[in-house]
Amino acid sequence: MSLKKKAIAAVGVAVLAAAPLLSVNAADAATTFATPVAPIKGAVKGGTVTILAQGDFEHLDPARNYVGGTLDFYRLFTRTLTQYRTVNGKTDLVPDVAADLGTTTDGGKTWTFKLRTNLKYEDGKKITCADMKYGVMRSYNDDILDGGPTYAKDFIANPTSYKGPYTEPGKDLPSVICSANGDAITFKLAIPVPYFPYVTTFGAFSPIPQAKDTKQNYELRPLSSGPYKIKSYSRGKELLLVRNAQWDAKTDPVRWNYPDEYRVIMGADQNVIEQSLISDSGNAKTSVSFDTNIVTNLSKVLNVAKYKDRLFNFDSAYNRYYAINVDTVKDLNVRKAIQCAIDFKSILLAAGGTSAGSYANSTIPKSIKGAYRNFNVCGRDVSKKPEAQLEQAKAFLAKATNPKTTLRLAYRDRGVEPLRAAALEQSLKAAGFTVIMDKYPSSDFYAPAAKRGVANEPDIIQTSWAFDWAAASGIVYALFDARTMSPEDAKSNQSRGEFADLQALFEKADKSATAAQEKILGDIEQSLIVDKAAHVSVYFETSHFMAGSKVGGIQVDGGYSSLSVLGAYIKK
Amino acid sequence: MAWDRIKKDRTAKISAFTIGLFVTLALTAPVFTWILHTSPDQFHPETLDPVFGTNPLGKFGGISTEHWFGVEPRTGRDVFLRFAYGARTSLSIALSATALATFIGVLVGLISGFYGGKVDLVLSRTMEIILAFPSILFALAVTPVFENMLEGWGVPTGNTTRIPVMIIVLSMFGWPYIARIVRGQVISIREKEFVEAARSIGATRTHLVFKEILPNLWAPILVTVALNIPTMITAEAALTFLGAGVIDPTSDWGAMLLASVPFYSVDPTYTFIPGFGLFLLVLAFNLLGDSVRDALDPRSSR
Numbered sequence: 001m002s003l004k005k006k007a008i009a010a011v012g013v014a015v016l017a018a019a020p021l022l023s024v025n026a027a028d029a030a031t032t033f034a035t036p037v038a039p040i041k042g043a044v045k046g047g048t049v050t051i052l053a054q055g056d057f058e059h060l061d062p063a064r065n066y067v068g069g070t071l072d073f074y075r076l077f078t079r080t081l082t083q084y085r086t087v088n089g090k091t092d093l094v095p096d097v098a099a100d101l102g103t104t105t106d107g108g109k110t111w112t113f114k115l116r117t118n119l120k121y122e123d124g125k126k127i128t129c130a131d132m133k134y135g136v137m138r139s140y141n142d143d144i145l146d147g148g149p150t151y152a153k154d155f156i157a158n159p160t161s162y163k164g165p166y167t168e169p170g171k172d173l174p175s176v177i178c179s180a181n182g183d184a185i186t187f188k189l190a191i192p193v194p195y196f197p198y199v200t201t202f203g204a205f206s207p208i209p210q211a212k213d214t215k216q217n218y219e220l221r222p223l224s225s226g227p228y229k230i231k232s233y234s235r236g237k238e239l240l241l242v243r244n245a246q247w248d249a250k251t252d253p254v255r256w257n258y259p260d261e262y263r264v265i266m267g268a269d270q271n272v273i274e275q276s277l278i279s280d281s282g283n284a285k286t287s288v289s290f291d292t293n294i295v296t297n298l299s300k301v302l303n304v305a306k307y308k309d310r311l312f313n314f315d316s317a318y319n320r321y322y323a324i325n326v327d328t329v330k331d332l333n334v335r336k337a338i339q340c341a342i343d344f345k346s347i348l349l350a351a352g353g354t355s356a357g358s359y360a361n362s363t364i365p366k367s368i369k370g371a372y373r374n375f376n377v378c379g380r381d382v383s384k385k386p387e388a389q390l391e392q393a394k395a396f397l398a399k400a401t402n403p404k405t406t407l408r409l410a411y412r413d414r415g416v417e418p419l420r421a422a423a424l425e426q427s428l429k430a431a432g433f434t435v436i437m438d439k440y441p442s443s444d445f446y447a448p449a450a451k452r453g454v455a456n457e458p459d460i461i462q463t464s465w466a467f468d469w470a471a472a473s474g475i476v477y478a479l480f481d482a483r484t485m486s487p488e489d490a491k492s493n494q495s496r497g498e499f500a501d502l503q504a505l506f507e508k509a510d511k512s513a514t515a516a517q518e519k520i521l522g523d524i525e526q527s528l529i530v531d532k533a534a535h536v537s538v539y540f541e542t543s544h545f546m547a548g549s550k551v552g553g554i555q556v557d558g559g560y561s562s563l564s565v566l567g568a569y570i571k572k
Numbered sequence: 573m574a575w576d577r578i579k580k581d582r583t584a585k586i587s588a589f590t591i592g593l594f595v596t597l598a599l600t601a602p603v604f605t606w607i608l609h610t611s612p613d614q615f616h617p618e619t620l621d622p623v624f625g626t627n628p629l630g631k632f633g634g635i636s637t638e639h640w641f642g643v644e645p646r647t648g649r650d651v652f653l654r655f656a657y658g659a660r661t662s663l664s665i666a667l668s669a670t671a672l673a674t675f676i677g678v679l680v681g682l683i684s685g686f687y688g689g690k691v692d693l694v695l696s697r698t699m700e701i702i703l704a705f706p707s708i709l710f711a712l713a714v715t716p717v718f719e720n721m722l723e724g725w726g727v728p729t730g731n732t733t734r735i736p737v738m739i740i741v742l743s744m745f746g747w748p749y750i751a752r753i754v755r756g757q758v759i760s761i762r763e764k765e766f767v768e769a770a771r772s773i774g775a776t777r778t779h780l781v782f783k784e785i786l787p788n789l790w791a792p793i794l795v796t797v798a799l800n801i802p803t804m805i806t807a808e809a810a811l812t813f814l815g816a817g818v819i820d821p822t823s824d825w826g827a828m829l830l831a832s833v834p835f836y837s838v839d840p841t842y843t844f845i846p847g848f849g850l851f852l853l854v855l856a857f858n859l860l861g862d863s864v865r866d867a868l869d870p871r872s873s874r
Contacts, residue, residue, distance in 0.1 A: 271834035296645075296834045299624040346617045350646045353625030387617075419646055422821060426615045 036250050037085060040258075040553045040567050047570030048261040049551060050287040052273045054414055055442040056236045056266050061219035062203025063139040064147040066446075066492075068318065068466055069290040069562045071203075075255060076241055076262060076566065077224035079207070081113055081132065081185075081200035084559025085254045091558025093197060094253045097132065097207060097225075098185075101197050108192035113200070114184050120246040121209070122224040129178035129185050131207035137173050139204035140164035143489075144216055146447050149468065150484050150491055152204040154477070157190040166215060191510045198469035201559070227257035236443070239264040258553065258569030270415045271296055277546040278307070286570055288547040288554055290563040295352040295416055298544055302355060307546070312554065316543040317466035317561035319363045320351070322424070322536045323494035327452060328459050329407075333400040335533035338407070338460065340378040340393035341431035344386035346423040348539050351416050357539035359383045363465055363479065364472050364525055365540060370515055371472030371522035375530055377537075393431035406434045410449045410458030414442035421462055450490040461494040464541075466561045471514075472521035480528050480535070481506050495534040502527060574791075577867040584863035590856035594849075598663050601656040608638065608650060612657045613821045616648030626838050633841030641845050645835045651845055657823040658846065659853075661735075665818075666804035669739045673746030673804075674797055678789075680747065681754025682781050686762055696755070699748035707745035708810055714741060715816040731822045738817055742807055750796050757792055761785050791868040798861035802854040809850055825850050 057070045062078050065071055075083065083096035095101055099114040119127040138145060139152045141164025157175040162168065175188040193199065212223050221230055227249070228241035241262040249257065268276075273292040276284040278301060294301060294311070301307040322342065324335045344359055351357055359382050364371050376382075378389045397403065407428060411421035418439065425435045438458055440448060449461050468474035478484065478491075482498035483506070490496045502524050509520040529535050545563040547554045550571045557564035578584050605611050619634050621627040626645045628634030633642030633651065641651035684695040718737045727733050761767060762785060770784050811817040812826025820827060828846035836843045 274834075275837075296626050297837060299621075299627050299838060343615075343617070346615045346647070349617050349620050349622070349625035349648070351625065352646070353621060353623050355623045356625070416646070418820075423615060423647065425821075426613065429613075 035253060037087065037253050037256065040256060040569065043256070043258050043553050043567070043569040044572055045258050045260070045569070047259050048263055048286065049259045049565060049568045049570065050283055051262060051264040051565060052268060052276070052287050052289040053264055053266045053291050054268065054270060054273065055291075057239075058443055058446065059147050059219045060222055060233075061145060061148075061216075062135070062206040062208070062222065063142075063145045064219060065203045066148050068560050072290065072557050072560045072562045072564045072566070074203070074222075075226060076228045077226040077230060077244070078203060078222065079119070079127075079225040079252075079254075080203060081205040082197050083201050083254045084557070086555055086557045086559060086564060089556070089558075093201070096252075096254055097127065097205075098200075099183075102200070104194075104196075106192075108194040108196060109189050110186065111189070111193075111196045112184055112186045113197075115182070116251055117183050118248070119207075119225065119251055120248075121207075122229040122244045122246050124246050125209065127207045127225060128209075129182040131209050132185055132205065133173070133176045133178055134165070134210045134213070135206050135208045136176055136204055137162070137165050138208065138213060140173070141166045141215075142491075143167075146489065148204065149202050149478065151199045151202060151468075151478075154484060155187075155189045155191065155193050155196065155199065157188045165210070165213075194514050195469055195471060195473060198474070202468075227252070227255050228262060231261075236266055238266065254566070256553070256567045256569075258567070262565070262568075274546075277310075277548065280310070280549050285548040285550040288545075288551050288563070288565060288568065290545060290565065292415070292545075293356070293541075294544045294546050295356060298352060298355055301546070302544065310547050310549060312543070312545045312547070312556055312563055314543050314556045315358075316541040317365065318464050318541040318543075319360060319365070319466065320347075320357070320420070320462075320464045320538050320541060321363055322538065323461040323463060323496075324534050324536070325457065325459050325461065326495055326497040326532070326534050328457055329404055331400045331402040331404065332533060333396045334402070334404050336378070337393045337396035337400070337431060338428065338433070339529075339533045339536050340389040340396060341428050341433070342424060342536050342538065343388035343427035344382050344538055346388075346427065347420050348386070350419040350423040351539070351541075355542065356544075357541045359386050360537045360540050362525060362529065363535070363537040364475055364522060365467070368467070368470060368472055368518070370518035371476075371525070373522050373526045375526050377529060388427040388430065390427070390431050397432055404459070405432060406436065407459040408436045408438050408456060409460045409462065410438045410440060410445075411462040412442050412445040413439050417462065424460070424462070446492075447489075450492075450494060452485070452488055452490055452496060463494055465492075472518045472525070476521040476525055477506075480524060495528070497528060497532060497534045499528075499532060502532075574867040578863060581863045581867070583859050584867075587856040587860035587863065590852060591860065594659055594853050594856075595663065597656050598659040601653070601660055604653060604656055608640075608653060610638075610650050610653065612649060612653040612823050614649065616643055616650070619643045619648040620646070626835060628839060633839045633845075635841070642839075642841050644831070645839050645842060651828075651842060654823040654828060655825075655845055655849060658825045658828055659849070661818055661822060661824040662805060662808055662826070662850075665735060665738055665742070665808045666801060669742035669746060669804050669808070670797060670801050672739060672743035673800065674750055674793065676743065677747035677750025677796075678754050678786075678793060681751035682758055682786065684751065685755035685758025686777070686781050686785065688759070692755070695751070699751055702745060702748045703752075705745065708807065708814075711741045711745070711807075711811055712814055712816045715811070731818055734818055738808065738811060741811075742804055745807075746800060746804060749800065750793065753792050753796050754789060757789050758785055761788055795861065795865040795868060798857065798864050802857035802861070805850070805854055805857070 058067050059065050060074055065074055079096050081098045082093055085092050085094045099116050102111045102113045104111050115129055136152050140162055144166055162173045177186040224244045227247045229244040231240045231242045233239045273289050274294050274297050278297055301311055324338055329335050348357055361377050361382050366372050409421055411417050428435050449458055482503055484491050485493050505520055505524050509517045551568055552571050553567035553569045555564050619628055621629055628643045635642045639650050641655055680695055684692045715737055719733055722733045767784050809826035812824050813830045818824040818827050825846045832843040
């Protein structure tokens with residue numbers, strides 16, 4: 001099964017428990033974290049780590065990368081202002097291109113980060129503050145560089161309505177300021193964002209020299225600032241990373257560099273990858289997959305001593321959900337009918353049963369206590385009654401004044417996703433709907449499914465999310481705030497809802513302190529699910545990833561809730 | 573006379589019985605839907621292990637009195653019903669393709685053999701070219717092209733286009749086998765005395781072809797058809813298995829095999845059932861075809 005979803009960075013539970021969002025200001029923590037990461041015990045250099053993938057990465061362009069496993073992986077050649085570091089199961093936010101975790105003097109409206117001045121790209125040129133600024137600026141051209149998170153554009157003040165360097169060449173973005181000697185960068189935000197140092201872990205805050213920017217082709221050959229660089233990339237087939245001699249381990253608090261090469265082999269299907277990792281023969285010994293959960297053969301390997309050391313089981317932050325398109329399914333009763341018709345049980349069984357996930361009423365996980373609400377969906381506790389509520393669905397459908405009984409369901413052709421879609425199709429049919437199944441290729445799904453006002457626009461989108469940082473603000477803004485959308489592109493807001501009462505709440509949340517804001521965001525999600533019926537969270541995934549017997553240093557990344565290959569090494 | 577020989581052939585009787593069984597199963601599939609109170613597309617979450625959705629509860633893929641052949645992993649769909657409906661899809665595609673191929677093949681063979689000369693040259697070379705094509709590979713390549721073409725004309729995609737496209741593609745590669753045999757037979761018959769006699773009293777060409785020659789060809793045509801059907805069935809299953817055929821949720825044996833592959837280690841029963849069905853039906857058709865050939869031409873050796 002595939003981990004990748006439009007889900008993103010998830011600050012691990014460790015961070016959540018140990019470091020509430022605001023501790024990032026602690027100056028002493030900054031100095032500790034600025035030191036290079038400690039070596040992994042027993043790790044040796046050399047060899048090739050093979051990564052087996054079902055399909056190609058959606059985007060390797062840092063500004064467009066918004067998919068869990070890819071966000072972990074691209075760090076091998078991309079450094080960002082701040083970054084997550086996971087060591088021995090503990091995840092911390094650390095300065096990466098920055099030299100500290102940022103300081104603010106006005107409650108989060110202005111943020112200044114000191115920069116490391118001794119970093120180089122793979123071509124030997126120095127990484128400058130201007131390059132960091134250009135990285136942010138180009139993310140404004142998200143009409144061309146689509147797919148990425150919109151936080152930079154959403155949060156940074158934009159008094160001149162800047163539209164990006166491709167649309168407005170030569171124009172400046174005055175809210176991002178480099179200090180005179182280039183050793184600090186300041187961001188002036190439109191609203192106070194106390195968690196801004198988490199936002200700067202995203203790729204829009206990575207250095208890109210303007211001269212090297214090839215716009216939408218940049219993702220084919222991003223310039224490396226990390227320990228590896230791209231030697232060859234054949235889309236859909238293979239990506240080969242080799243060492244970047246210009247990278248200096250002493251400057252890097254996040255990354256290791258054990259293998260000589262990382263080779264990503266794309267295009268095998270779920271079962272082939274599962275079988276080869278389980279059999280552990282030949283090349284599979286040095287292989288690992290971060291986009292393929294062991295699902296089909298899980299009953300053969302889970303709790304079996306032989307596989308214990310190679311199987312990585314963890315509760316993932318990925319929430320699998322359905323967005324109901326409010327643009328096309330206008331009648332509230334039809335949306336409620338869809339919500340009641342969703343059979344949580346058969347969907348989770350299609351994904352592998354309770355070993356593969358746990359039912360959820362909300363995309364905000366229970367661990368985010370300040371925002372989580374224990375509400376019912378379609379009048380029942382889904383963890384106790386996961387079956388579809390067909391009678392209620394039919395009743396809602398009968399009440400609809402603007403009935404729409406033919407629904408277009410968009411889903412990705414990857415792992416168990418088609419089967420989950422088939423499970424949904426079944427229960428929707430039982431409730432009286434006709435379903436058109438719209439299968440998208442796995443490397444081109446989120447962007448086309450988010451296009452608004454097009455022919456064959458989907459009515460239901462099968463998608464997923466993991467929090468961008470461990471707070472409701474890392475979920476609710478991206479998924480439900482109408483201000484992130486444009487008339488053509490819903491971005492991450494696949495349900496495309498624009499409700500006046502909720503937008504008023506968003507504006508109230510903007511101005512509130514963290515605890516109050518989290519509470520309001522929890523209310524917004526509850527209303528969007530219960531009152532507006534625009535969203536149905538189904539389950540949180542339980543991940544089971546496998547690595548070959550000769551691969552060491554694999555860990556569960558708390559930052560992105562995925563299997564991390566940053567510390568991988570080949571055992572001698 | 574031939575009929576008597578077939579009646580005495582035990583292999584032929586067993587094969588015919590097996591084929592009859594599958595055809596009956598295909599024809600009466602809706603009856604079983606009624607008996608079992610479920611449909612081939614109905615999910616049965618209650619039949620699966622709630623912890624591992626890949627494992628049906630019970631032995632041998634969840635075989636029980638409600639689910640005679642067990643249930644599908646992850647969905648709980650009834651395998652017996654999917655098998656019965658799959659027989660429908662597989663047989664109707666294979667038989668339609670055979671019928672179309674026979675029609676084209678007989679027509680082209682008659683024309684080619686009867687007229688000879690340049691007409692024969694062109695038609696024979698065409699047949700040879702088609703026979704030289706790697707048919708499955710070609711079918712895999714043209715199916716999406718056909719589909720896009722039909723989609724461009726406003727025909728909705730899905731099985732409504734997939735199934736006709738499969739029938740066309742399969743018959744496109746099936747007809748030359750029949751045409752070649754018919755052509756050879758026509759060439760040997762057209763110079764026979766009774767044809768000459770008809771010609772001398774001024775019979776039209778149409779009369780000669782359809783009234784004098786064709787009635788003498790039914791035996792070789794029957795044999796070719798009987799041996800063509802199993803080829804079509806396997807080709808249909810192969811195409812679907814490779815992803816250029818029928819799409820879920822419509823049931824089909826090739827599609828069942830494809831869906832079962834991931835589960836061969838956790839639920840082998842599920843792979844075994846469509847595989848065994850396919851094996852049995854193809855074997856029965858082949859043996860029956862052989863028997864028919866032996867019966868019609870007792871001099872030919874096995």
